[in-house]
Amino acid sequence: MDDAAIMLALRDGDMAGFDFLIQKYRKPIIHFMYRMVHNQAVAEELAQEVFLRVYRSRATYRAEARFSTWLYRIATNLGVNHARDTRHERAASMVYLDETDSETGMTPDVADATPSAEANLLRRERLNAIRQHVLALPERQRMAVLMHKYEGMDYKQIGDVLKLSESATKSLLFRAYQTLRDKLKSFI
Numbered sequence: 001m002d003d004a005a006i007m008l009a010l011r012d013g014d015m016a017g018f019d020f021l022i023q024k025y026r027k028p029i030i031h032f033m034y035r036m037v038h039n040q041a042v043a044e045e046l047a048q049e050v051f052l053r054v055y056r057s058r059a060t061y062r063a064e065a066r067f068s069t070w071l072y073r074i075a076t077n078l079g080v081n082h083a084r085d086t087r088h089e090r091a092a093s094m095v096y097l098d099e100t101d102s103e104t105g106m107t108p109d110v111a112d113a114t115p116s117a118e119a120n121l122l123r124r125e126r127l128n129a130i131r132q133h134v135l136a137l138p139e140r141q142r143m144a145v146l147m148h149k150y151e152g153m154d155y156k157q158i159g160d161v162l163k164l165s166e167s168a169t170k171s172l173l174f175r176a177y178q179t180l181r182d183k184l185k186s187f188i
Contacts, residue, residue: 003067141176
């Protein structure tokens with residue numbers, strides 16, 4: 001049974017599948033939220049709120065898009081609202097791109113197995129610059145970059161989450177990456 005079918009069954013009162021959906025998506029949603037807020041406790045709270053909203057919305061769920069797209073739309077909206085509500089707290093809205101993914105053990109940047117101290121310093125400096133420039137992107141561009149590069153979503157999925165057409169999503173990501181390239185020329 002696919003996720004949409006499980007959600008439709010949940011809508012009709014079958015609670016068994018909800019635990020399955022939570023188990024399947026809990027960690028990815030926590031990771032997604034963590035990249036927005038860089039606070040594990042807040043990310044876990046926001047992820048819990050995402051699933052609470054999924055549960056509350058079960059009666060109105062329609063399987064028009066993929067379940068994961070609908071789920072990430074809820075997560076994105078919640079993350080954006082949280083960032084807006086806590087804007088004065090810069091640390092709460094920081095995006096850290098050099099964090100190790102606990103599921104894969106990988107970092108977004110693959111480093112040499114035995115980097116020198118100088119290479120480590122340059123890598124940290126480059127990642128910090130990337131982080132700062134991603135944070136400086138307009139909100140929609142920042143969300144699109146996070147979903148594309150770190151959640152592995154395709155243009156259609158991102159467009160569904162952000163309520164954009166596929167071509168508008170491509171354009172949004174093109175502008176975001178162009179801005180990052182321009183600002184990070186000295187690090188490339």
